[in-house]
Structure formats: C-alpha cells, structure tokens
Amino acid sequence: MSQSLGRALQILKSLGEGERSLDQLATELGVHKTTVLRLLRTMEAERFVRRDAQHRYRLGSQLFALADVAREQHVVRQVAAPHLRELNQKTGQTVHLAAWENGEVIYVDKLDSVRSVRMYSQVGVPAALHCTAVGKVLLAAQPKRQREAVLATLDYKVYTPNTITDADRLRDELQVTKERGWAQDKAEHESFINCIGAPLSDSTGRVVGAVSLSVPDVLLNYDQVLELLPELLATAEAISADYN
Amino acid sequence: MSQSLGRALQILKSLGEGERSLDQLATELGVHKTTVLRLLRTMEAERFVRRDAQHRYRLGSQLFALADVAREQHVVRQVAAPHLRELNQKTGQTVHLAAWENGEVIYVDKLDSVRSVRMYSQVGVPAALHCTAVGKVLLAAQPKRQREAVLATLDYKVYTPNTITDADRLRDELQVTKERGWAQDKAEHESFINCIGAPLSDSTGRVVGAVSLSVPDVLLNYDQVLELLPELLATAEAISADYN
DNA sequence: AATGAGCGTTGCGTATTTTGCAATCCCAAC
DNA sequence: GTTGGGATTGCAAAATACGCAACGCTCATT
Numbered sequence: 001m002s003q004s005l006g007r008a009l010q011i012l013k014s015l016g017e018g019e020r021s022l023d024q025l026a027t028e029l030g031v032h033k034t035t036v037l038r039l040l041r042t043m044e045a046e047r048f049v050r051r052d053a054q055h056r057y058r059l060g061s062q063l064f065a066l067a068d069v070a071r072e073q074h075v076v077r078q079v080a081a082p083h084l085r086e087l088n089q090k091t092g093q094t095v096h097l098a099a100w101e102n103g104e105v106i107y108v109d110k111l112d113s114v115r116s117v118r119m120y121s122q123v124g125v126p127a128a129l130h131c132t133a134v135g136k137v138l139l140a141a142q143p144k145r146q147r148e149a150v151l152a153t154l155d156y157k158v159y160t161p162n163t164i165t166d167a168d169r170l171r172d173e174l175q176v177t178k179e180r181g182w183a184q185d186k187a188e189h190e191s192f193i194n195c196i197g198a199p200l201s202d203s204t205g206r207v208v209g210a211v212s213l214s215v216p217d218v219l220l221n222y223d224q225v226l227e228l229l230p231e232l233l234a235t236a237e238a239i240s241a242d243y244n
Numbered sequence: 245m246s247q248s249l250g251r252a253l254q255i256l257k258s259l260g261e262g263e264r265s266l267d268q269l270a271t272e273l274g275v276h277k278t279t280v281l282r283l284l285r286t287m288e289a290e291r292f293v294r295r296d297a298q299h300r301y302r303l304g305s306q307l308f309a310l311a312d313v314a315r316e317q318h319v320v321r322q323v324a325a326p327h328l329r330e331l332n333q334k335t336g337q338t339v340h341l342a343a344w345e346n347g348e349v350i351y352v353d354k355l356d357s358v359r360s361v362r363m364y365s366q367v368g369v370p371a372a373l374h375c376t377a378v379g380k381v382l383l384a385a386q387p388k389r390q391r392e393a394v395l396a397t398l399d400y401k402v403y404t405p406n407t408i409t410d411a412d413r414l415r416d417e418l419q420v421t422k423e424r425g426w427a428q429d430k431a432e433h434e435s436f437i438n439c440i441g442a443p444l445s446d447s448t449g450r451v452v453g454a455v456s457l458s459v460p461d462v463l464l465n466y467d468q469v470l471e472l473l474p475e476l477l478a479t480a481e482a483i484s485a486d487y488n
Numbered sequence: 489a490a491t492g493a494g495c496g497t498t499g500c501g502t503a504t505t506t507t508g509c510a511a512t513c514c515c516a517a518c
Numbered sequence: 519g520t521t522g523g524g525a526t527t528g529c530a531a532a533a534t535a536c537g538c539a540a541c542g543c544t545c546a547t548t
Binding site for chain 1: 245246248249250252253254256257259260261262263282283285286287288289290291292294295302303304305306307308309310311312313314315317318343345346348350351352366367368369
Binding site for chain 4: 002003004021022023033034037055
C-alpha cells in the first residue's frame with residue numbers, strides 16, 4: 001500500500017471538510033510541511049486541488065469532472081434513478097439508494113422529502129450497518145462468513161434509545177429481515193425518524209443495492225409508514241427487473 | 245513532485261473515461277502491473293475507486309462526497325449560481341461559468357439551453373483559450389507577463405475555419421476584448437455556435453471568472469446574439485456586485 | 489477431468505523516491 | 519529597514535515503492 005498516496009487521499013478528504021492552510025494539513029496528518037507541500041503540488045498540477053492567493057487549499061475542479069462520471073458509472077444508480085424519482089413523488093418522502101461497497105454500505109443516491117425535513121445522510125458517505133434500513137438489508141444479504149465477520153467487528157454505536165447494541169440482537173434482526181424481504185428502522189438511527197428498506201437484486205438473485213423510505217414521525221407514525229411498504233417493494237421490484 | 249501520487253491521479257483520470265482492468269491501466273501508464281495494483285488498493289481502501297466482481301475498476305463513491313463539497317467551495321460558483329439561472333431562463337440559451345485556475349480556464353458551471361442543443365463543454369474540464377468567449381475574457385484579464393507567456397505557448401489548435409491560429413491575431417483580439425469589456429466567439433470553437441462572454445470582478449476589480457452565452461445559429465444569427473449582450477452584461481454586473 | 493491460457497496476486501531485494509531537517513526566501517507588518 | 523511568519527528549496531538518510539519472477543486462481547477448451 002502506497003504511503004504517499006494514502007496521505008494524499010487523506011488530504012483530499014480533509015479538504016472536503018473545508019479549506020486548509022499548509023501546516024494545518026501538516027498537523028492533521030502528523031507529517032512535515034514539506035511532505036504535504038509536495039503532495040499538494042502534484043495534485044494542484046492535475047487540478048485535484050487549487051490554491052488561492054492566500055495559499056489556502058481547496059478541492060479542485062478535476063474532482064467535479066470525475067465525480068459526475070463516477071455517478072454515471074454507478075450502474076445501480078443509473079437503473080434505479082427514474083424509479084426512485086417516481087417513489088419520491090408518489091410518497092413525498094425521503095428516498096435513499098445504497099450499495100454494498102468494499103465492506104461498507106454507501107449512500108449512492110438521495111431524494112429529499114418534499115417537506116424538506118433535514119436528514120443527516122449524505123451521498124457518498126457510509127451508512128451505519130446496525131441501525132439503518134439499507135444497512136440491515138445489505139448486511140442480511142451478505143454471505144454468512146462475511147456477515148459474521150462484520151457482526152463481530154461492528155462498533156454498535158448508540159444513536160438513539162432504540163439502537164441495537166449487540167451482535168446477537170442484530171443477528172436476529174437480520175434473520176427477520178431476510179425472511180420477510182424488507183428491513184425496518186424504528187427510530188434506531190435518528191430519533192423520530194422511521195425507515196423501511198428493501199433489497200435490489202440482479203438477474204441471478206444477488207443483492208446489489210437497497211432502497212429505503214425515511215419518514216419523520218411528525219408526518220406519519222410507524223404504522224402509517226408501513227402502509228407505504230407496497231409502494232417501496234414495487235419500486236424495488238421494478239428496479240430489479242430493469243437491472244439485467 | 246510525488247511520482248506515485250502522480251500515477252494514481254492518472255489512474256483516476258483514466259477511470260473517468262470508463263472502467264478499466266488492471267493491466268489495461270498498467271499499459272496506459274507504462275508501469276508494471278504490481279505498481280498499479282498497489283495504487284489501486286490504497287485508493288480502494290479510501291473508496292476513491294471500487295472494483296467489481298470481475299476485477300474491473302471504476303471510480304468510487306468517495307468522489308461523490310468530495311465533489312459535492314468541492315462545488316460548494318467554489319466561491320464564484322456559489323455567488324453566481326442564482327444569477328446564471330436567471331440568465332438561462334430569460335434567454336433560454338446555454339450559460340457557462342468559467343474561472344481561471346492554475347494557468348487554465350476551467351468550466352465551473354453550465355446550464356443547458358432549454359432547446360437542449362448538445363454542447364461539447366463539460367464542467368470541470370479546461371476551455372480552449374484562443375477560441376472561446378470565456379477563454380478570451382479571462383486571458384485578456386491576466387497580467388501582461390502571464391498573458392504573453394500563455395500566448396507564446398498556446399497550441400492554437402484549429403477547431404473551425406474561424407479559429408484564431410496565431411499569437412498576433414489573438415493578441416489583437418484580446419486587446420479589443422479588454423477595451424470593450426466583453427468577448428465574442430464567432431463559431432471559432434464549434435461551427436454554427438456563436439458565443440459572447442463577460443468578465444466577473446471582485447471589489448478590487450480583479451477578474452475572478454467569466455460568464456458566457458452560447459447560441460447555435462439555427463436559433464439566432466450572430467447579430468441576434470448581440471442583442472442578448474445587455475442581459476449578459478447585466479448578469480455579470482449583478483454577480484460582481486454580489487461578490488464582495 | 490485434465491490442460492493451458494490469461495489474469496490477478498504475492499515475496500523479495502534493490503534502488504529510486506520520499507521524507508524531514510535546516511537553511512533560505514518571500515512578503516507583509518511594524 | 520527590520521522583524522517575523524509562512525512558504526520554499528537542497529540535501530543526505532532511510533524508508534518506500536518498484537519491477538521481477540514465481541505462484542494461484544478462474545475459465546474455456548479439448
């Protein structure tokens with residue numbers, strides 16, 4: 001594994017949180033300024049970062065170009081997009097699309113509620129596995145080995161009083177999820193927000209992603225959210241069907 | 245300048261053009277497979293790239309997250325966005341926002357024509373300096389040293405019969421551009437597309453970006469495009485005013 | 489089922505590359 | 519003009535990345 005590259009990627013992620021000065025970055029990484037400077041220079045040359053007149057660094061425009069492509073390259077996202085929009089319009093609720101990527105569950109697309117209630121999730125960022133509908137769906141779909149490995153290493157961070165906090169309870173929950181074909185999140189990640197999620201499969205039956213609906217309980221209580229289940233499952237079906 | 249990082253960035257750019265296999269990448273870079281593999285692995289660990297079941301590599305979701313931020317961090321873009329939308333709606337034509345970045349002119353934002361006539365430009369990608377309205381505007385605004393340096397090293401690639409192909413003619417054109425305060429592109433970059441562009445200045449008068457309108461001549465001939473000039477200049481004014 | 493081709497992957501020694509230090513430079517403020 | 523903070527460069531030491539060659543894996547072909 002490449003050290004300098006690793007550091008460079010850390011720099012990019014740090015710049016993602018806001019602009020930084022040279023030795024701000026050096027301090028964060030715990031390396032010498034010189035090192036950071038040279039990494040920044042190579043990235044600047046390729047427009048991955050840019051530097052303003054006061055020598056503050058920000059992300060560069062090359063990332064725009066790549067990111068747009070990255071989105072399009074996400075096959076799941078491409079296929080799912082129109083169906084998600086439909087689901088979003090029909091229900092008026094926040095819709096998430098997530099995919100299993102490298103041992104994590106990543107939000108790949110998000111359509112906000114028409115009521116524009118703020119939600120913490122963000123496209124490109126990993127979802128918690130033990131307390132989100134998409135996380136449960138995708139974790140439940142993993143082969144046993146992998147699933148158990150994850151169960152053993154999860155940190156079971158407590159987000160709300162409802163958060164599942166140990167491997168045994170989560171294992172049971174995944175079992176249920178798998179059997180009935182959809183997952184719930186009863187205010188386990190964000191208080192006052194309930195979610196339901198369903199898996200997307202390719203033609204071989206392999207699960208390639210998950211869709212979810214998130215509804216703040218000021219709008220609908222949990223039972224009312226369950227009434228949206230048919231819509232959700234229909235959407236998941238439709239996407240899976242399109243996905244050849 | 246960091247070699248391994250440089251190669252990694254090349255890989256990312258290459259993946260931007262489509263998915264690649266390991267030694268496809270190795271061949272492109274002219275290095276050993278092993279080298280590429282390790283770079284890919286570090287990038288995969290940070291989700292800058294991902295790998296499907298058939299070991300083909302694509303851009304990863306970390307880029308989504310970063311790029312969204314990068315866009316927001318572009319101050320010019322942030323300030324300009326609403327004004328661009330207005331200009332786009334009023335004129336119905338394609339609007340571009342570009343900024344000077346590291347010796348190049350980069351498209352930072354783009355709003356398509358309502359007629360959705362295809363244009364080649366893409367956000368995050370450099371614009372040609374000698375044959376685009378934004379290129380001329382921003383080049384004309386550079387200090388003389390820099391401007392002459394660029395004039396001397398440009399490749400004056402010929403895109404259409406109207407493309408300016410030598411430094412002397414371009415120098416004259418820049419002079420005109422600077423004096424009248426806006427630039428034209430009479431089918432110099434794409435045949436049948438005329439553009440006009442105007443500079444954006446901060447409070448000190450320093451030019452920080454450029455806006456342009458692009459119109460295919462099946463819609464409007466050049467003189468009709470000139471009738472949009474007041475709108476364009478008003479937009480540029482408004483953005484500059486907002487940009488404190 | 490056996491063979492082989494085409495990839496991806498790993499261990500390892502070498503040498504290139506990267507790193508941190510210290511000195512220098514630049515610019516801005518006093 | 520001087521001072522100070524930050525950026526920058528040259529250099530030598532050392533860690534790191536590199537390519538090689540061997541190994542493994544998967545898939546297709548016989």
